[in-house]
Amino acid sequence: MKKLFKRLQNAEQGAFVIEYALLVPVFLTLTLGSMEVGRMLMVNAALEGAVTESSRVAITGNIPEGYETVDAYIQDFIKENLNDVGIDAGVEISMKVYDSFSDIGSEEPFTDEDGDLSCNNGEFFTDVNGNGSWDADMGASGAGGEENIMLMSINVQLPYMMHGFIDAFTENPYINLGTSTAVRNEPYGGVAWEPSDTVLQCT
Numbered sequence: 001m002k003k004l005f006k007r008l009q010n011a012e013q014g015a016f017v018i019e020y021a022l023l024v025p026v027f028l029t030l031t032l033g034s035m036e037v038g039r040m041l042m043v044n045a046a047l048e049g050a051v052t053e054s055s056r057v058a059i060t061g062n063i064p065e066g067y068e069t070v071d072a073y074i075q076d077f078i079k080e081n082l083n084d085v086g087i088d089a090g091v092e093i094s095m096k097v098y099d100s101f102s103d104i105g106s107e108e109p110f111t112d113e114d115g116d117l118s119c120n121n122g123e124f125f126t127d128v129n130g131n132g133s134w135d136a137d138m139g140a141s142g143a144g145g146e147e148n149i150m151l152m153s154i155n156v157q158l159p160y161m162m163h164g165f166i167d168a169f170t171e172n173p174y175i176n177l178g179t180s181t182a183v184r185n186e187p188y189g190g191v192a193w194e195p196s197d198t199v200l201q202c203t
Contacts, residue, residue: 036161040175043085047154047179050081055181058095058143058150061188070143071095078154090157090174096139098149099195103128104182108138110202119202130196133203138195145192146185153180 054074057063067073078093098104110125112118119125119134127133129140144150157174 032161039161040158040177043082043087043156043158044177044179046081046085046087047156047177050078051152051154051179051181053081054078055150055152055183058152059183059185061146061185061190074143074152082156087156087158090159092153092155094151094153094155095141095143096137096151097142097144097193098139098151099193101149101182101184103138104149104151106138107136108134110134121202123202124199125202126196127198127200128195130198132200134200140193140195142193144185145190146187148185148193149182150185151180151182154178 054077057073057077058070061070063070063073067076074095075093079088079091082088082091096104108119108125108128110119111123113123114121125134128138129135131140139151143152155176155178158177159174
């Protein structure tokens, strides 16, 4: 038995194969991981650039020929920018308009008669965005008009390049990327959005 252990201790045959088998998975993981991070940074840069440029258009109201609304141009512009980096699906674009910065993320005011912090049981609310129902966010859809506040958000579900390998570690096959910006439109002569003061009942 001692002779066997001594032979195994001094044996060098196959050492290279074992070292190779141990190092290759680590090397591949680092290489593919670096590619994944680089791709994520590239898409994120495209997102930031699309938001910056499209919000500039919203601020000035100066849209190219062929478009009737700022909203339509922004939608197309952002999708074209993301297509340039290989993203053609899983993109959500949201534009909401407010009367002031302090209104962003605020709920439509209501009379909370039962104190449950919910708009229900026939309580009255002000339908600020004019959609006929109470909302936890009073913003109306669209880019708005002159001197309105516009909040633009873009979210992208970026599929992993090595999704087969990632599936073993997570149930989510996507990297969720997002960015947003809030701007005040300039007084460029367009029609401004006005908050509604209509009072309705909660259901």
